[in-house]
Amino acid sequence: MxxxxxxxxxxxxxxxxxxxxxxxxxxxxxxxxxxxxxxxxxxxxxxxxxxxxxxxxxxxxxxxxxxxxxxxxxxxxxIEDDDFCCCEEDDIDYVEVECPQCHDIICFESDIVDDEDIIEVTCPNCNKVVFVNDGSMPLPEGYQKRDDEESRDD
The missing domain is CATH 1.20.5 (Single alpha-helices involved in coiled-coils or other helix-helix interfaces)
Structure with missing residues (x-):
């Protein structure tokens, strides 16, 4: 200066x-x-x-x-990664899907599977689409699609 x-x-x-x-x-x-x-x-x-x-x-x-x-x-x-799972919430049902690209476990609310709108679930790590609820992808393991009667009761 x-x-x-x-x-x-x-x-x-x-x-x-x-x-x-x-x-x-x-x-x-x-x-x-x-x-x-x-x-x-x-x-x-x-x-x-x-x-x-x-x-x-x-x-x-x-x-x-x-x-x-x-x-x-x-x-x-x-804290170990194995000790924590996002799918262990008490009030909300979650679905686990393994990412085919990075093999991370992705958790999302089970309501997405039956939602009327088309929703894509992507892996937050690699941005790969891991599930689409339009029927183009198989349902996650252990999950069964709700019947119309069950959906109306909710």
């Missing part, structure tokens, strides 16, 4: 050394350009100070959250 201010001062000295008449247009334009450069240097310095303050502020948040994140990571390491 100091170098920029020195260069602006140098320009001011050069302009004064030209000994342009103060009333002429060239002198006024050159004077205004140099004043604008000085104002820009002031604004740039203010922005630089504000940026440094903001960086300090963000770093303080980052440090706080990073400490919390380490605690969470430690807890996650203790």
């Amino acid at each position: 100091d170098e920029l201010r020195e260069r602006i001062a140098y320009l001011q000295g050069l302009a004064e050394g030209l000994k342009l008449e103060e009333g002429k247009d060239e002198a006024r334009i050159l004077s205004q350009v140099i004043d604008i450069l000085a104002d820009l240097a002031d604004e740039l310095e203010d922005l630089q100070v504000a940026l440094e303050d903001l960086e300090d502020y963000v770093d303080s948040f980052d440090d706080e959250f990073f400490e919390d994140d380490e605690d969470i990571d430690d807890e996650d390491d203790e």
